[in-house]
Amino acid sequence: MSTSPLVSLAIAVAPLVAVGCGGGATGAPTTAGPATPVEAAPDPAHHGHHGHHGADMPHRFEDADAWAKVFDDPARDAWQRPDEVVALLALAPGMVVADVGAGTGYFEGRIAAAVGPDGEVIATDVEPDMVRYLGERAAHDGWTNVRALQVEPGDPGLAPASVDRVLIVDVWHHLDDRAGYAARLATALRPGGWVAVVDFTGDAERGPPRDHRLAPEAIIADLTAGGLVAELATETLPDQYVVIGRLPDGR
Ligand SMILES: C[S@@+](CC[C@H](N)C(=O)[O-])C[C@H]1O[C@@H](n2cnc3c(N)ncnc32)[C@H](O)[C@@H]1O
Structure with a gap:
């Protein structure tokens, strides 16, 4: 072959x-x-x-x-608007951020710079070769605060109350038990933490096959079922929406 x-x-x-x-x-x-x-x-x-x-x-x-x-x-930047996506996370130095299904690390340089040397980026993926690639890329690009982590499909692999933000781009529609996954993410958040799910709109010309796409309402329902308070974010991405899921007050 x-x-x-x-x-x-x-x-x-x-x-x-x-x-x-x-x-x-x-x-x-x-x-x-x-x-x-x-x-x-x-x-x-x-x-x-x-x-x-x-x-x-x-x-x-x-x-x-x-x-x-x-x-x-590089052509992805025009529609993915990674600076805007990362800005939505409102990162600060020292934060711990999980990029769930990080792939080859498209967002990692920006997140790593935003959280700085006292912060950490946990870049997870189910695919061993993605994890291998991302680990090598982090070493090559000097992302000393990026850790590539292989995970199981149904488990984000994050310790309880260990992360300030979770970014999950073009991955949500891969999950089997989405509400269960949301609950695990909620458990992993530190107080004041939140999850940002980015995925394709139904009418975007790019994206997964249309019958595999999820409406933002479905993701809001998943995050809500997982114990988060979810809403659509205001953004200007041409092909995608962003759903933010926060821990309820007092958690
Ligand atoms: C379309 S790619 C997106 C990669 C990256 N988020 C980006 O925006 O460039 C989807 C990635 O999610 C990974 N993935 C799929 N299901 C996953 C799961 N349950 N947990 C973690 N990663 C997963 C795949 O292996 C793949 O690398």
């Missing part, structure tokens, strides 16, 4: 589907032009499992070096 996953995906998928979570979720155009890859393998049998990482789910992000060309494509 000499064809790269990105090339084979690009050949196999239609344009809308092609802006799936991987390419779409992060949706950045690739150097291959319209041949934007998707996270789902071209094998249609895998397509129905989009959004889930159950035991039967093949690894779809196993070639981190290849995905880095998509996730970290």
